Amino acid sequence: MNPPPPLLFTRESGLARITLNRPDAANTLNPEMSRALFDAAIECDEDASIRAVLLTGNGPLFCGGGDIHGFAAAGARVSHLAKEMTTILHGAVSRLARMGKPLVVAVNGPAAGAGLSLAMLGDIVIAAPAAHFTVAYTAIGLTPDLGASWLLPRLVGLRRAQELALTNRRVGAQEAAAIGLITRVADDPQAEALTVARTLAQGPGAALAGTRALLARSLSTGLEEQMEWEARAIATALRGAEGQEGIAAFLAKRAPDFS
Structure with a gap:
């Protein structure tokens, strides 16, 4: 066996x-x-x-x-x-x-x-x-x-x-x-x-990945550099499919579908 x-x-x-x-x-x-x-x-x-x-x-x-x-x-x-x-x-x-x-x-x-x-x-x-x-x-x-x-x-x-x-x-x-x-x-x-x-x-995979990366990066960056990374990340998220779905769901007062 x-x-x-x-x-x-x-x-x-x-x-x-x-x-x-x-x-x-x-x-x-x-x-x-x-x-x-x-x-x-x-x-x-x-x-x-x-x-x-x-x-x-x-x-x-x-x-x-x-x-x-x-x-x-x-x-x-x-x-x-x-x-x-x-x-x-x-x-x-x-x-x-x-x-x-x-x-x-x-x-x-x-x-x-x-x-x-x-x-x-x-x-x-x-x-x-x-x-x-x-x-x-x-x-x-x-x-x-x-x-x-x-x-x-x-x-x-x-x-x-x-x-x-x-x-x-x-x-x-x-x-x-x-x-x-x-x-x-x-x-x-x-x-x-x-x-x-x-x-x-079942959540927003790209947003979770971006948040995870930002938190890890924060341990080795200063405030201004970290905020620059945040600005880049949220701009990317806003134009992405998940961000668009999240905004649409919020405005329609429904649960978002990130599948």
């Missing part, structure tokens, strides 16, 4: 679902899952029929980070393995971060290390009450990857990021929402995230 795939990738009505699928191994990232995540990220970026993406985990944990057992088994080639996996995974993170589609993350359980990085990547992150978050790397003598050192201070501030990254203090779901690490807590995060993702998939 063939082993189950390390990652599940499905589509439905403009929505792509990515499910980390190594529940017996805490959904930890090994080379096979890394390559599957990279392929899924490329597909989400390239397929114009995909308008929103939902990322979650199968089982009681979201993602326990990298597969430490695999690193231990690599022996003298562990550095080679680390460079191979980070090259692949960093490509996946870049595609998910830069694609023109919103990313919703349902954190169904604990997230640690690289799992925390994947959780932080979402535009909207909904976590279970029992979920908790740990940077984890220095606890085993390692340093952050998958964008953790870039994402964390931008979400929670440098001072709090220093504490969490250096001490590996566990952050519960409610605290994570309070400090901006996640969006909110829900009793059934996967169901709520699915509802949100489906709504986004």
Whole structure:
């Protein structure tokens, strides 16, 4: 019997679902899952029929980070393995971060290390009450990857990021929402995230992509430059099909159809 795939990738009505699928191994990232995540990220970026993406985990944990057992088994080639996996995974993170589609993350359980990085990547992150978050790397003598050192201070501030990254203090779901690490807590995060993702998939794709890009750009631009990008983006949106439909719907006092 063939082993189950390390990652599940499905589509439905403009929505792509990515499910980390190594529940017996805490959904930890090994080379096979890394390559599957990279392929899924490329597909989400390239397929114009995909308008929103939902990322979650199968089982009681979201993602326990990298597969430490695999690193231990690599022996003298562990550095080679680390460079191979980070090259692949960093490509996946870049595609998910830069694609023109919103990313919703349902954190169904604990997230640690690289799992925390994947959780932080979402535009909207909904976590279970029992979920908790740990940077984890220095606890085993390692340093952050998958964008953790870039994402964390931008979400929670440098001072709090220093504490969490250096001490590996566990952050519960409610605290994570309070400090901006996640969006909110829900009793059934996967169901709520699915509802949100489906709504986004039916929304104005170009406007959502433009808004996502503007928010990302704001982290590295000054006010005047950012407003110039805003001016360009809204002018493009106004002459586009979605903008025209939105204006027509507003004037006609009806719901817009962005399909």
